[in-house]
Amino acid sequence: MVSSKDLAHHFDTPRQQFNAGKIGMWIFLVTEILLFSGLFCAYVVYRGNHPEIFVYAHQYLDKNLGALNTAVLIFSSLTMAWAVRAAQLEQQRALVVLLSITLLCGFVFLGVKSIEYQHKWHEGLLWASRYNPQSHEGQGHETHAGGDAAEVTAGDHDEAPKNVGLFFSIYFLMTGLHGIHVIAGMIAIGWVLNRARKGHFHRNYFGPVDYVGLYWHLVDLIWIYLFPLLYLIH
Amino acid sequence: MVDFSVNTFSSLAGIPLADLSGGGSFWLPPPESVSAWAVDNVFYYIMYLSYFFFALIFAVLVLFVVRYRRRPGVEPVKTATHSLTLEAVWSLIPLGLVIVMFYMGFVGYVELRSPPEQAYEILVSARKWSWQFTYPDGTMSTDLHVPVDEPVRLVMSSEDVIHSLSIPAFRVKMDVVPGRYTRTWFQAKQTGKYDLYCTEYCGTGHSDMLASVVVHEPGDFDTWLAEAGDILGSSATPVEAGEKLFRIHGCGSCHSTDGTPRVGPSLKGIIGETHRFEDGSSAKVDETYIRQSVLEPGAKVRQGFKNQMPTYKGRLSDAEITALIQYLKSLSK
């Protein structure tokens, strides 16, 4: 029941084909991890040497929006993993629905991000060379129960340590690169979704769903670290 | 065009293949600093090991190729396809040897990197493409002058890109990095003149970024310092003073005085000319203009050039600039 178009000429069994694809995907994820490692390295080096910059600057990030996006991504990870299960069990309708939800979550995530970026833009909280903060009336996000006093007074400039721009350079690099990966993931999901609607997948051929799933989970994984590193600094 | 004629060789004939004077060898120049041993000892240790291993490999290789060359009727002999003992031998012996290598190198490195406490400190400032050495009394020079038999510590930093200060005769090399200090030191063993190179690629003038190290008798050093100290005073005319300043402050690395443009325009006979600028405006070159060019070069950027000139605000006194202007004027005639 494996049609020849599902099994490439150079493979013997669907299992061999699936495992090959899976290893391939994992190796690719490895490269993605090392791609991000550069940014994490920069982050660690600068935070290690200039903690004051990070403590001062992180409060301009909106913790709540960050948390919201975290939730959205985790939920999308659930639907994605579920979609893989659906594909394996040939539950075609469920597959289509779940993939659609995942894709939707992607859009929500990007929406929230763009709101955050707009704020930064207006307040001039940009990377080193464009960093010129406006008067901080606008920034009042960081006011949850017991936000510690040291940070609330950060409005006036003489409080500001040197080279705060570096924090925002790193912030935009990390979230930016992650955002690009989200978009790439969404394109991939869109492609799988389209094939799912045409009913391409069955219990002996669901590799693409699984691989795209892995990729999407990695994007989630990276965010799981970005969130506390950028938004939740003390 | 390149000439490969025979007389090339005759022209080369003069050069000695090995510089054996004063402990130099085919490989290394004579060691002129007290810590040269830090490099030389381990260098020769590795060198002789390399001779040995290369000879060994070469000999075995030739022997096998000759002895076991393929000949009709001669079949290869089956021998062991592996032998832990053998393989252990030729991994453990090298292992031991390299551990010694590392240790010797480490000891030497520490020597080269730890200047004695009471060393004579000279500030080094590197820029495209010249060196500037500042002595404790504020005196500046473009060649490095040091007293013999006295430890000298160099505290270095760069104004633009990364450079690297290298004095092969002293076994000294250290990068000069913008935005931070780097340090190195040496103690010259005898008076003389030695080469100083820039060994980190820094652009167009990289291979011209040379200087000499002049090692003086202690007495001579002080007299040199004294007169190098006040340029205006020690020179007969303002023009002469201006000429010195022009050298010391490295103007020459960007400006020729013979009319050929380099990174910056040639300064030959510019006084009185009218120059157009990148922003389209133009002005007559006079004292005020030159003063401005030196203090805020970006203000008027000469057409066809980029705003690459560093400002000399705070580095040149008003009197010195006047001297420079006198010198530039003298070029016009």
Added chain:
Amino acid sequence: MAEPDAASAHDEHEIAHVMPLPVLLGVFATLMVLTFLTVAATWVNLGWFNLPIAMGIATVKATLVALYFMHLRYDQPINGLAFLTALVFVAVFILITLLDSFQYQPDVQLYRDQNPVSTSE
């Protein structure tokens, strides 16, 4: 080539392990709770200790995602191995670089104190 009887048995699969629904939902719930915890942890000031906590929780979350959402727990070991290798090398990269930059920071700081203009934003 799939045996028909394999198809009949629910959740049985001849190519790869199928993740039971309860597991998926359970993992999701845990992840959400942990997310809330990290945010909550920042409401109380534990000084330097906040960082390890945040990182610890993040790592637990990451592990859950990797093991269950990404099937690593039931996958061929090689994939997990690849994943771990990546992490090890990332650690090497970051730690050695960090160690070095810590070591030479004083020379940078000294320069900045003495030449304030040249390194402002």
Added chain:
Amino acid sequence: MATTVDGNITDLPADGTPVNYLNCDHGIRSWVFTLDHKRIGVMYLISIMASLGLGGLMAMLMRAELAHPGQQLFDENTYNQLFTLHGAVMVFLFIIPGIPAALGNFVLPIMLGAKDVAFPRLNLFSYHLWVVGALFFILALTTGGLDTGWTLYVPYALHSDTRVLTAGMGAFILGFSSIFTGVNFVATIHTMRPPGMTWFKMPLFLWALYATAIIQVLATPVLGITLLLLSAEILLGIGIFDPTRGGDPILFQHFFWFYSHPAVYIMILPAMGIISEVIPTFSRKHIFGYHLIAYSSVAIALFGFLVWGHHMFVSSQSQLAATIFSLLTFSVSIPSAIKVFNWLATMYKGSIALDTPMVYSLSFILLFGIGGLTGLFLATLSTDVQLHDTYFVVAHFHYTMMGGTLIAFLAGLHYWWPKMTGRMYNEFWGRLCAVAVFFGFNLTFFPQFVMGSRGMPRRYHDYPAKFEIFHFLSTMGSFLMGMALLGVLLYLLYSLFKGARAPANPWGSATLEWECSSPPPKENFAETPTVSDPYDYDPIKYDAEKHCYHRIPNVE
């Protein structure tokens, strides 16, 4: 037809030449969009040869300029662009893809007994990426060039008014091309091995490619992010690397070398793999110490990640880090030593034939020996202070990259040439040029050791007269070598048209790629071949009147 005898070929077309991957279908599209690993390998081969020619041409020009002190042909800026582009082209366009993507692509699946690599589409994509990357390089070269040195150090790269962005983008794309090759090879070796091909039945060339793939996958992404950060620095001014914005230029060097040191083992491991195939074949002896050679490849790959700081001993890296890096660097030299001695031991009591591939392999052992041993001078902390950024380093890495990798590449090229093209090249010219290259090479680069240790800095357009003799000799040598290599190109091209038809197994090798006809059929093997010890030459018997070897399954 010799080719039909033991190749598993079923049908013969009218003209008598058996169907093979070359003549199975025609037209440019059947090449540009092929999924056949063999055709992709061939396209890679042509491309990297062209790159080698380009890089070599620039090298010749550089040497001409350096023949004498003072300006000969070019001004400083032109010279700076020459050595930068020479280095960048040779590294990113030639030597990194060189052996794995060209020769590896062709033989890996066949050696494995597989029909193709795991992901043929990815394989083709990787080649197309290579072409795009190369185009970016050409673009940079033609529109303003590049003058940063191949190491792209900041802050100079930020100040340079040449095409840093274009070239950086090119290198970025080439990086992904290399990554995809690596992904493909790992997946292939893990999942495409036929029954019987256990890990330790694999030819050592495959072990080498596997180890290489590990590095490609783990290291190259860091080059990617480094180049992204560099571009962001230039375009946006993010300040991470820019001291005038509170950034740290040394950090860039850490990033760069975290990739670029492992990259040198991307260059050498496949080369060592080729040597491990050629030497046993032409000695008709089982390779000595198979397991240790296999393990040492992996060991080199992994240790190679822990030593990048040895490029920064005088860069104002901290003394602590420098010490650690120096110590770890030596750890790599041990596995290399093991390989060298095991190759020698393999020849012991063999029956050594000095065919061209073997001549190259022998010169590899000598030249890489020198290159590696001089690496020890550089790995040693105090001596590196004297030698860093002098011609000693230049000589070191040419002995390893050119004397090592390029020579091994030539060995492999001649070794598999009959298999790839179905033609034999002229042995006499082959040996002659191999010897000429050897002497030309040493004349070019040995003097550079001497002037280097005497203090001659690298990347110098002009130099003090005391170094003239060495530079002059070096230039002479390089012209000799250039001519020899041109000779190689010529007789190889000649053999394509006039060369004798190649039998399936001209050298008497025991690995699988010699079981199928030369050139191989499209699917490599009609039925999966039986796997046996790749270095057992007993069943390989010489067939005098056909001048080729056959596998006679020996009956115990």
